[in-house]
Amino acid sequence: MGRLIDGQWVDQWYDTSSTGGAFKREDAGFRDWIEPGARFAPASGRYHLYVSLACPWAHRTLIMRHLKGLESHIGVTVVHPHMLDQGWQFAEPEPLYGYRCMHQLYTHTRPDYTGRVTVPVLWDRQEETIVNNESAEIIRIFNSAFDDVTGNRDDYYPSALQNEIEWINERVYSDINNGVYKAGFATEQDVYEQACRELFAALDWVEVLLGERRYLAGSELTLADWRLFTTLVRFDPVYHGHFKCNLQRIEDYPNLLGYLRELYQWPGIADTVDFEHIKQHYYYSHSSINPNRIVALGMGPDLHVPHQRDRKVYATEQQES
Numbered sequence: 072m073g074r075l076i077d078g079q080w081v082d083q084w085y086d087t088s089s090t091g092g093a094f095k096r097e098d099a100g101f102r103d104w105i106e107p108g109a110r111f112a113p114a115s116g117r118y119h120l121y122v123s124l125a126c127p128w129a130h131r132t133l134i135m136r137h138l139k140g141l142e143s144h145i146g147v148t149v150v151h152p153h154m155l156d157q158g159w160q161f162a163e164p165e166p167l168y169g170y171r172c173m174h175q176l177y178t179h180t181r182p183d184y185t186g187r188v189t190v191p192v193l194w195d196r197q198e199e200t201i202v203n204n205e206s207a208e209i210i211r212i213f214n215s216a217f218d219d220v221t222g223n224r225d226d227y228y229p230s231a232l233q234n235e236i237e238w239i240n241e242r243v244y245s246d247i248n249n250g251v252y253k254a255g256f257a258t259e260q261d262v263y264e265q266a267c268r269e270l271f272a273a274l275d276w277v278e279v280l281l282g283e284r285r286y287l288a289g290s291e292l293t294l295a296d297w298r299l300f301t302t303l304v305r306f307d308p309v310y311h312g313h314f315k316c317n318l319q320r321i322e323d324y325p326n327l328l329g330y331l332r333e334l335y336q337w338p339g340i341a342d343t344v345d346f347e348h349i350k351q352h353y354y355y356s357h358s359s360i361n362p363n364r365i366v367a368l369g370m371g372p373d374l375h376v377p378h379q380r381d382r383k384v385y386a387t388e389q390q391e392s
């Protein structure tokens with residue numbers, strides 16, 4: 072894996088030497104928004120999404136693309152699961168330019184780009200540029216920008232719940248979504264231990280919350296849930312072993328397990344989960360963590376078992392009724 076420096080690809084692992092062994096995630100470089108009347112206006116067929124099926128951040132965007140009925144309006148290209156010395160690559164040349172590597176789309180947009188080359192990427196075919204490569208923003212764009220194109224007005228970020236959603240997102244992002252990476256990429260024992268303990272403290276907190284609420288922000292499924300889901304579904308098969316997040320498994324948390332099953336069983340969601348890509352990517356790509364590239368066998372809990380979440384009355388529902 073590597074990064075672009077002044078438009079040149081340089082093969083280098085994350086630098087943890089200047090941060091005392093801690094992994095610090097770089098901010099995404101492209102942050103434009105799609106909205107009616109703006110430079111990037113919603114339109115069917117104009118935008119294209121580049122994803123990895125292994126990546127939890129990209130996975131969120133695939134989920135929202137499905138839930139918002141965007142499949143026939145926004146095309147998708149999937150990268151090869153192994154991220155090696157050229158970073159993300161395409162198994163077949165990608166459809167718009169025939170590029171082999173993800174970094175070529177970054178330098179197509181900005182020839183002197185400096186930064187990491189990450190997925191997801193939301194591409195504008197009209198202006199031939201990256202619109203946005205921050206998943207937290209892409210899912211909000213998908214939530215509402217194309218409603219007039221699709222007629223789908225389902226709202227996973229309702230204004231009445233936004234404060235609650237953002238409050239939950241903050242801890243879920245820092246300690247869980249990014250927390251597994253902070254534990255897994257740490258190169259000092261104390262840094263790893265702190266990240267791992269914060270991660271499990273946050274999972275304990277969510278476990279309690281999900282005993283009181285059907286979903287994270289209350290009785291409605293929101294973006295906060297899909298943001299957590301993509302980490303939970305990778306947890307037992309990958310993060311528990313590969314990233315040493317092994318104080319407990321999701322399978323050991325009754326509420327989290329039922330919740331994970333419910334979200335997995337949501338119409339169309341299982342089709343967005345590719346365990347083969349997930350396991351291949353992590354175990355094979357991170358050679359500093361797993362130099363022999365042995366892919367662990369465990370698949371995590373059976374997600375097809377009935378979730379039973381609908382059998383319970385939650386405190387938030389009692390308050391609402």
Ligand SMILES: N[C@@H](CCC(=O)N[C@@H](CS)C(=O)NCC(=O)O)C(=O)O
Pocket residue numbers: 072073098099123125126127128129187188189190191204205206207
């Ligand atoms: N802030 C970004 C992070 C995306 C990200 O880090 N994606 C990983 C894959 S899981 C990646 O592409 N990493 C390549 C790298 O860091 O060089 C987002 O949420 O969209």
